Amino acid sequence: MANTSGNAYGLTALCPIINGHTNDSNPLYKAAGESHDKEVRRILQALPLNQESPFANTDNTYLARLFILNDVFFQQGNDFKRDQLKSKYLCFNSNFHGELEPYLTSLWNNNENQVREIWQHCVAFESVSNANDFVRYIKSCQLTTTLFFNGSNDQPVAEQLKALYVKQMFSEFVLTQQGKSAAELKQAFKYFLQRVQLNDVKSPSWKPGQTEVAL
Amino acid sequence: MSNIAGKAYAMNVITPIPWWKAIWQHAAFKFVVRFPSNLKGLINLSLIHYARWTIIGRNSFPHLAPSQPKEDLHYSYMMFESNFNGSWDQYIDSFSFAIPEGLDLFWRFNIGYPKSIPLHGFYNYIRFNQIETDHFYNAYPCASSNDVKSATHLYDNLKDFTETSLELSDEDFEQAYNALLLDNQQYLGCMEAGPSLSLKEY
Amino acid sequence: MSYIDGISMKESKSLDLYDIQGNVCKGYGRYGFPKARYCFLSFQHTHSAREFLALLIEKITTAETWPVSESSDHHRIKPNSTLNLGFTYSGLKKLGLPERSLKGFPVDFTMGMKARSEILGDTGISAPEHWDDIWQQDNVHAWVAINARDQDAIEFEFNALGDLVTQHPDGVRIMSGIKGPNNTILPYQDASAVFENGLPTAKEHFGFTDGIGNPYFEGCGNSMSRLPGRGKLMRDGSWQPLATGEFVLGHVDEAQEYPPAPEPKLLSRNGTYMVYRKLHENVDTFNGYIDNLAKDFDGSRDLLMAKMSGRWPDNGAPLTLAATDEEKETLDAKMASIELRVSEGDKSALIERKELRRQWVDFTFNDDKSGSRCPVGAHIRRTNTRGSLETEHKAFHRPGALVDRRRLMRRGLPYGGIDEAKSDSAEQGIIFMSIGASIERQFEFVQQQWVNYSNDFKLGNDKDPLIGSHDGKLTDKHIIQGCPIKGAKPPFFCTQMPRFVETRGGDYFFIPSISALRMIAEGLIDPS
Numbered sequence: 001m002a003n004t005s006g007n008a009y010g011l012t013a014l015c016p017i018i019n020g021h022t023n024d025s026n027p028l029y030k031a032a033g034e035s036h037d038k039e040v041r042r043i044l045q046a047l048p049l050n051q052e053s054p055f056a057n058t059d060n061t062y063l064a065r066l067f068i069l070n071d072v073f074f075q076q077g078n079d080f081k082r083d084q085l086k087s088k089y090l091c092f093n094s095n096f097h098g099e100l101e102p103y104l105t106s107l108w109n110n111n112e113n114q115v116r117e118i119w120q121h122c123v124a125f126e127s128v129s130n131a132n133d134f135v136r137y138i139k140s141c142q143l144t145t146t147l148f149f150n151g152s153n154d155q156p157v158a159e160q161l162k163a164l165y166v167k168q169m170f171s172e173f174v175l176t177q178q179g180k181s182a183a184e185l186k187q188a189f190k191y192f193l194q195r196v197q198l199n200d201v202k203s204p205s206w207k208p209g210q211t212e213v214a215l
Numbered sequence: 216m217s218n219i220a221g222k223a224y225a226m227n228v229i230t231p232i233p234w235w236k237a238i239w240q241h242a243a244f245k246f247v248v249r250f251p252s253n254l255k256g257l258i259n260l261s262l263i264h265y266a267r268w269t270i271i272g273r274n275s276f277p278h279l280a281p282s283q284p285k286e287d288l289h290y291s292y293m294m295f296e297s298n299f300n301g302s303w304d305q306y307i308d309s310f311s312f313a314i315p316e317g318l319d320l321f322w323r324f325n326i327g328y329p330k331s332i333p334l335h336g337f338y339n340y341i342r343f344n345q346i347e348t349d350h351f352y353n354a355y356p357c358a359s360s361n362d363v364k365s366a367t368h369l370y371d372n373l374k375d376f377t378e379t380s381l382e383l384s385d386e387d388f389e390q391a392y393n394a395l396l397l398d399n400q401q402y403l404g405c406m407e408a409g410p411s412l413s414l415k416e417y
Numbered sequence: 418m419s420y421i422d423g424i425s426m427k428e429s430k431s432l433d434l435y436d437i438q439g440n441v442c443k444g445y446g447r448y449g450f451p452k453a454r455y456c457f458l459s460f461q462h463t464h465s466a467r468e469f470l471a472l473l474i475e476k477i478t479t480a481e482t483w484p485v486s487e488s489s490d491h492h493r494i495k496p497n498s499t500l501n502l503g504f505t506y507s508g509l510k511k512l513g514l515p516e517r518s519l520k521g522f523p524v525d526f527t528m529g530m531k532a533r534s535e536i537l538g539d540t541g542i543s544a545p546e547h548w549d550d551i552w553q554q555d556n557v558h559a560w561v562a563i564n565a566r567d568q569d570a571i572e573f574e575f576n577a578l579g580d581l582v583t584q585h586p587d588g589v590r591i592m593s594g595i596k597g598p599n600n601t602i603l604p605y606q607d608a609s610a611v612f613e614n615g616l617p618t619a620k621e622h623f624g625f626t627d628g629i630g631n632p633y634f635e636g637c638g639n640s641m642s643r644l645p646g647r648g649k650l651m652r653d654g655s656w657q658p659l660a661t662g663e664f665v666l667g668h669v670d671e672a673q674e675y676p677p678a679p680e681p682k683l684l685s686r687n688g689t690y691m692v693y694r695k696l697h698e699n700v701d702t703f704n705g706y707i708d709n710l711a712k713d714f715d716g717s718r719d720l721l722m723a724k725m726s727g728r729w730p731d732n733g734a735p736l737t738l739a740a741t742d743e744e745k746e747t748l749d750a751k752m753a754s755i756e757l758r759v760s761e762g763d764k765s766a767l768i769e770r771k772e773l774r775r776q777w778v779d780f781t782f783n784d785d786k787s788g789s790r791c792p793v794g795a796h797i798r799r800t801n802t803r804g805s806l807e808t809e810h811k812a813f814h815r816p817g818a819l820v821d822r823r824r825l826m827r828r829g830l831p832y833g834g835i836d837e838a839k840s841d842s843a844e845q846g847i848i849f850m851s852i853g854a855s856i857e858r859q860f861e862f863v864q865q866q867w868v869n870y871s872n873d874f875k876l877g878n879d880k881d882p883l884i885g886s887h888d889g890k891l892t893d894k895h896i897i898q899g900c901p902i903k904g905a906k907p908p909f910f911c912t913q914m915p916r917f918v919e920t921r922g923g924d925y926f927f928i929p930s931i932s933a934l935r936m937i938a939e940g941l942i943d944p945s
Contacts, residue, residue, distance in 0.1 A: 010267045012294065014276060016283050044349035045216055055352035063264055063298040065225045066350040072292060074231050074344060075327050083231065086284040089276070091227070091346075093296050095265040124279040141277040143294075146270045147244040147321075149254065151263035152360045153367055163370035164358050164406070170373060171403045171877075174396060175891055175912045179713050182389035189392065190381070198374055211221060211356045213406050222872075259812035261875070300872055308858065311672065312822055313813040333674035361875045393907035397899045400908040401787070404877025405892040410870050411535050417528065 003145045006154035008062070009103065011094045013141040014069065016087040016123040036121035037088040041068055043118055049209075054111035055094070056209035060103060060157045064094035066118070090122055092138070097156045101135050108134040161206040168213050169196050216347045221356020222409035223264060224306065225348040226297040228341055231290035236324035237270050240293065243320055244268065256314035262306060264360045266297040268321065293325055300359040302412040311337055357406050365402040372399055430661060430668075432636035434480040436687045436930045437665060440501040441852055442480035442637050444628065445564035446830055450499060451610035451617035453830050454571045455693070455848065456578070457551060457592045458559040460511040465588025467512060471938040472581055473561075476500045476574075479931060482638050498565035498574045502934070503691050503926030505529060508558030512937055514684075517944040521679030522927070525857040526690060530924045536861055538869040538886035543920040549695065550602065551594030552922040560693060560926050575605065596921070598836035598844050606695065608830040608848045619733065621831045622698045622845045623883075623917070625726050626733030630778055630801050632824040634659040636668075646778035650804045650817040656779070664826055665689050666854055671821050676854040680944040684937075687930030689852055691828070692860045694923035696884070697846040700839045703917045710911060717742050724897045725882040725911065727797030735797070737780040740790035781805070781816075788898035793874050795895075796883045799867045800825070806873060819873070823862055826852040846918070856925055880914075887914040 003010050017040055022033035034042070044066050047053060055061040069089040076082065096103050108115055108131040115134065119125045128137045153160070173192050177185050197204060218225050232240055247253045257263065273288040299306050310318055311331045318331040329336030355363065372395065380391045396403075434442065445453070460466035478499035485491050504512070506527045510519060525533065531545040531552065539545065551557060563574045582589055597603035610617035621627045633639060633647035635658040648656040649671070662670030666678040667686025678685035711718040720742050723729045727736055729745060732752075739745040752773065758766035782798060782805040785791055791798050798805060801824070804816030815821070833845030853859035866873060868881040880887060882895035890913065897909040929937065936942050 005265075008265065010265065012267065012269050012296065014271075016277060016279055018282075019284070041349055047350045049217075049350075050220070050352070050356060053350070053352040056354075061352060062354055063220075063223060063225070064352045065227075065296075065348045067227060067346055067348045069229065069346060072229060072231065072288075072290075075340075077327070080231075080326060081289040083288045083290055085276075085288075086286055087276075093227075093267075095267075095298065123283045140279060143269050143271055143275070143277075145267045146241060146293075147247060147268040149257060149263060149266040151258065151261065152265060152363050155367060157354050159370075160363055160367065161355060163366035164355055164362065166370045166373060167362070167366035167402065168406055170369065171405045172892060174403060175894060175910050178910050178912070182385035185392060186385050186388045189388075193377060198370075198377060206355065206357075208354045209352065209356065211408065213357050213408075255809055255812045256814075259807060259809050262872075301866070304857070305862065305866065308822065309819060313807075313818040315814055332672055334672035335674055335677070359872045359877075361872055362877055365875060365877075394905060396907040397901060397905055400896060400898050401793070401875060403896060403908070404871055404875065404879045405894065407878040407892075409872075409878070410865050416535070417524065417532070 002148060003100075003142075005148045005150035007097055007156075008148075008150050008152075008154035009096050009098060009100060010145045010148045011092065011096070011100060011103075011138075012143045012145060013092045013138050014089040014143060015092065015119065015125075015138075015141045017068070017090055017121050018123055019087060022121070037068055037070070040090055040118065040121045044068070047114070047118075050211050051207055051209040053209055054107070054114045056207070057110040058096075058103070059106040059110075060097040061208070062095045062097065062152070062157060062160075064092075064096070066093075067091050087123070090119070092141075097154060100139070104135045104138050105131045157208060158201050158205070161208065161210075162201045165205045166196055166198065216349050217351055217413075218303075218348050219412050220351045220353035222300050222359045222362075222412075223298050223351075223353045223356070224301065224303065224412060225351045226295070226299065226303070226306075226341075227346040227348060228295040228344045229346060230293050230295075230322065230325040230328070230340075230344045232270070232293050232325045234273050234291045237272065237291040237293075240270060240324040243323060247320065253317065253320065256317050260309060260313055261361055261364075262299045262301055262309060262359075264298040264300075264363070266295070266299070269294045269296070290326065293322075295321075298353075300361070300409070302414075307338060307341060308334070357408055359409070362404075362406055365404070369399050369402040430636040432480075432638070432661065432665070432668075433687060434482060434638055436932055437480040438501050438928050438931070439478035439480045439499055440562060440564075440691075440828055440850075441665060441689055441826075441928060442639070444631060444828055445499055446610055446617075446619075446628065448483075448493075449495065450564040450566055451612075451830070452566070452568055452571050453562060453564045453608040453848070454575055454605050455560060455562050455608065456575070456605040457557045457595075458508075458561060458582075458589050459556045459592050460508060460558045460589050462587045463511060463513040465585050467588075467938050467940060469581060469585040469588045470512070470934065472584075473500075473502065473578075474931065474934050474938060476577075477502060477931065477934070480638060498563055498570045500574065500578075501562045501928070503560045503693075503928045505557055505559070505924050505926060507555060509927065509937075511558050513940060514937065514942055515944055518679050518681070518684055518942055521685075521944070523677065523855065523857065525855075525861060526925050526927065530692070530694070533861065537864050537920075538880075539920045540886060541888060542916060543886060548920065548922040549594060549596045551592050552924070553594070557592060557924055560691075560924075571607075596844055598833060606832060606848065608832040609835060611831055611834060621847055622700055622834050622839060623703050623722075624730045625722065625883075626728060626730065627831075627847070628827055628829075629728070629733050630797065631827055632659055632664070634664050634826075635661045637661075637664075645775060646780060649815065649821045650781065652811075652815065654781075659821060659824060663822065663824060663854055663859075664852060670854060681942065684929070684933050684942050684944075686933075688933055689854055689928050690856050691926045691928050692849070692851045692856060692923065693926060694849040695832070695846065695921040696849050697844075697919045697921045699841045699915070699917055699919065700843075700845065701841040702915050706915065706917070714909060715906070720745070724792055724909075725795060725895060727791045727795035733777060735777060735780055736791040736795070737782065737785060738776050787901060788896075789900035789902075792895070792897050794871060794876055794879055794882065796881055799874070799881050800863055802867070802873075823859055823867075824853070825859055825863060828852060846921070849923075852928070882911060882914060884918045885914070887916050889913050889915045 661668035
C-alpha cells in the first residue's frame with residue numbers, strides 16, 4: 001500500500017468540482033456561462049499537448065493525466081444497489097520521479113496560470129494563492145495508491161530522455177560503422193562521443209514530450 | 216479528449232466493490248506485493264509504463280468544505296489507472312490471453328466482474344467502466360516502456376565502455392567495440408513514432 | 418473406399434465439412450493443385466445476381482475429406498478443379514442482406530482493406546492509389562477462386578464460369594482491371610506454384626521455400642500427424658489443436674467463447690473471413706540487395722537469406738535446426754543419406770525421414786532467446802512467434818498465449834514469372850490469402866504489430882526484413898544477432914532496406930458456409 005515504487009511516485013487526487021453554474025451568483029447572466037464541470041472539461045481539452053503541455057514544464061513527469069469523474073456507472077442488476085455521486089471530481093493522476101512536495105511546487109511555479117485556470121472550478125480552491133497552498137490542497141484531495149506497478153524504471157526523467165536520445169543515436173551510429181577499419185571506427189566513435197556528450201544529461205537530449213525522434 | 220499520447224494509452228477504470236470485500240481486495244493486493252511472482256506475467260508482457268490500483272473507501276471521497284455535499288454511497292470503488300503501449304484491443308487481448316488468473320485476482324471482489332475468460336464479458340466490463348481522459352501527457356511519445364528500459368541499459372553500458380576503452384589500441388578498441396555490440400544487441404532497435412492507435416479515423 | 422484420415426484421427430470435435438468451403442480447411446497447393454485463377458465479380462441487379470449465385474453454388478468445393486482409392490497406391494480421388502467463393506461487404510449489401518445482418522459484421526470487414534491501409538502499412542508505393550485498376554473502383558463484390566492441377570482445367574472452369582455469367586447479363590459481370598504479364602490488363606489473376614524441372618515447388622520468386630507452418634485447428638480434417646508445430650504449444654512441450662473458432666465462425670475459440678458474428682446464426686456459422694492481397698515482389702531489388710550485402714556478410718548468400726526469413730531458402734529447413742553453413746551441410750548430408758536409403762527400399766529410412774522433416778515445423782525458440790540462431794526479427798519468428806514471447810518460464814497462462822489468437826491460415830500461391838522474365842517491373846509476387854475468424858485480431862494485428870513494428874520483440878520500430886514497409890532509410894534495418902558463445906561474433910546489420918514487397922491490391926472477404934450461400938441466393942436470410 002504505497003504511493004511510491006522506489007523513486008517513482010504515483011499521485012491520484014480527486015478534486016471535487018463546484019456543483020452548479022459558473023454564474024450562479026448572478027442569475028441575470030446565467031445564459032452566458034456553463035456549469036463548472038463543463039468549464040473544466042473545456043479547459044482540459046484545450047490544453048496544449050506534448051511539448052507544450054503544462055506537464056512538460058513540470059520537473060520529472062513521466063506520464064500524467066487529467067479527467068473528470070462525472071459519476072459512477074456500472075451495470076445494474078437485481079442484486080446491486082444504485083450509487084450516485086453528489087459531486088463531480090477532477091481527477092489528477094501523475095506518475096513522476098521524486099517526492100510529492102517539490103513536484104507539485106514545480107507544477108505550480110512553472111504553470112501557475114494554467115493551474116489556476118484548471119482548478120478554479122474546484123471546491124475550496126479559492127483558498128489557494130501560492131505553491132504551498134497548492135501542495136496542501138492537492139494533498140487534501142489525495143488518495144493512497146493500493147498497488148503501484150512500475151513496469152518501467154524510477155530514474156529522473158532527464159536521465160530517461162538522455163538515455164533514449166543516446167540509444168537512438170547509437171543505434172544509428174552502429175549502422176554507419178559496419179565494415180569500417182579499426183582506426184576509422186575508433187575515430188568515428190570519438191566523434192560520436194563529442195556529439196552526444198554522454199555525461200551531460202541535459203544536452204543534447206530529447207525534450208520532454210518531444211514527438212519526433214530527431215532533435 | 217484523447218486517451219492516447221504517442222505510444223502510450225491512458226486507461227481509467229472505476230468499479231464498485233462492497234466495502235467489506237474491499238478489505239479482501241486489499242488483502243489480495245498485499246498478497247501480490249508479498250509474493251511478487253504474481254507479477255511475473257505482467258512484467259513479461261512488458262506493455263506497461265506505470266499502472267496503479269487505488270481502492271477508495273465509500274466514505275473516503277475527498278470532502279473539502281461544508282458547501283460540498285457529503286457522498287453517501289453503498290459501495291467502495293476501485294480505480295485502475297494504466298499507462299500502456301498499444302491499442303485498447305491489443306492490451307485487453309494480451310492481458311486476457313496471457314494472465315487471465317492475474318486479472319481475476321486484481322478484480323476478483325468487484326461487483327459484476329465477469330472473469331477475464333470468456334473474453335467479451337471482460338471486454339464489455341472494462342469498456343463500460345472506463346472513463347475517457349481529457350488531457351494526457353507522456354514525457355516520451357516516441358518510446359514504449361520497452362524502449363525506455365533498453366535505453367537505460369544501453370546508456371549505462373555505453374558510459375562504462377567509454378571509461379575503459381578510449382585508450383586502447385585501434386585493434387583492441389575494435390574488439391572491445393564488437394563485444395559491446397554483442398552484449399547490447401537486444402537494445403539496438405531504432406525508434407520512430409508508433410503505429411496508429413487511434414480509431415478516430417476509422 | 419476408406420477414409421484414412423477419418424480412422425487415424427482421434428479428435429473430439431467433428432465439423433460439418435460438407436457445409437464449410439474447401440479453401441478453409443485445405444491448402445489446395447499442397448493437395449496437388451498448383452494452378453489457380455482468381456477473378457472478381459460485380460453484381461448489378463440483386464434478383465439476377467441471386468439467380469446466378471444459386472447456380473454457382475452447385476460448383477463450389479466443400480471441405481469434405483477426399484476419399485482414398487482402394488487401388489494399390491491409395492491415391493486420393495480428387496476433382497479436376499475446385500471452386501470457392503467469397504463476398505465483400507458491398508457485395509453482401511448488393512445481394513440484399515437485411516440491414517440488421519449487415520450491421521452485425523465487424524468494422525474491419527465492413528470498411529474493407531483499402532480503408533485500413535494505415536494499419537496495414539500500405540503506404541507510399543504500397544498505398545491504394547498505386548493498386549491495380551480493379552481496386553480503384555468500389556464495386557468488387559465477390560471473389561471466385563478456381564484451383565486446378567493444370568492450366569487446361571483452369572481454362573475449362575473459367576469458361577464455364579464465363580458462360581454462367583453471360584446467362585445473367587443484368588446480374589453479374591467479371592471485372593477487368595488486373596495487371597497481367599507484359600503490360601496486359603486482364604479480367605482475372607492467374608497464380609501458379611513456381612515450377613522447377615517440370616515439377617511444382619513450394620518456392621516463391623525471391624527463392625524462399627514458403628507456406629510451411631500453417632496452423633492446425635480442431636476438426637480441420639487433416640491428419641493428426643500434421644499437428645506438432647502447427648497447433649498450440651502446451652506447457653509440457655506438446656501441441657494441441659487450436660480451437661475451431663479461431664478459424665471458423667459459430668464454433669468456440671481460444672477465449673472459450675463464440676466469435677462475434679452477424680445474425681442469424683445460419684448466416685455466419687461455418688463461414689469465415691479471408692484477406693486477399695496481391696503482393697508484388699521486386700526481385701531485382703531483392704537480388705541486388707542480397708548480392709551486395711553478402712559481400713560483407715560472414716557466411717554464404719543462402720545463410721544471409723535464411724537469417725532474414727528464418728528458414729533456408731533451398732529446402733525451408735528452419736535455422737533452429739541448422740544455423741550455420743557447416744550445420745546446414747551436415748543436415749543436407751544426413752538428409753541425402755536418408756533419401757538414398759529410402760530409394761533403396763529401406764523402410765526404417767522412411768521413418769527417419771519423417772522424423773527429420775517433422776522438425777521443419779515442430780520447433781520452438783526456447784533455446785535461442787538471444788536470436789543467435791534464428792534472429793529475433795526474422796520473418797518466421799515475427800509472424801508465428803510460437804512460445805518466444807514468454808521470456809520467463811511460466812509467466813503466462815500458456816507459452817503461446819500471445820500467439821494462439823494471432824494465427825494466420827495461409828492460402829495462396831505465387832503469381833507471374835512464367836510469361837515474362839522476372840524483374841522489378843515485371844508482374845510477379847505472391848497472392849497472399851489468409852483465413853481467420855477475426856481479421857482485426859489476427860491478420861491486422863500481425864501486420865501492424867509484428868511485421869511493421871517490434872515492441873513485442875523489444876526492438877523498437879524495426880520491421881520485418883522481407884515484407885516490412887521499408888523505404889531505404891539508414892534505420893530501415895534488420896539485426897542478425899551475433900553469437901555470444903561461438904567466437905563472440907558481433908551482430909550483423911542489414912541496413913537501408915528497400916521495399917522488397919509492395920501491395921498491389923486486395924480486399925477482405927466473407928467466406929460463407931454452403932447453407933448460408935443457399936439462403937443468400939434465395940433471399941431467405943432473416944435476422945428477426
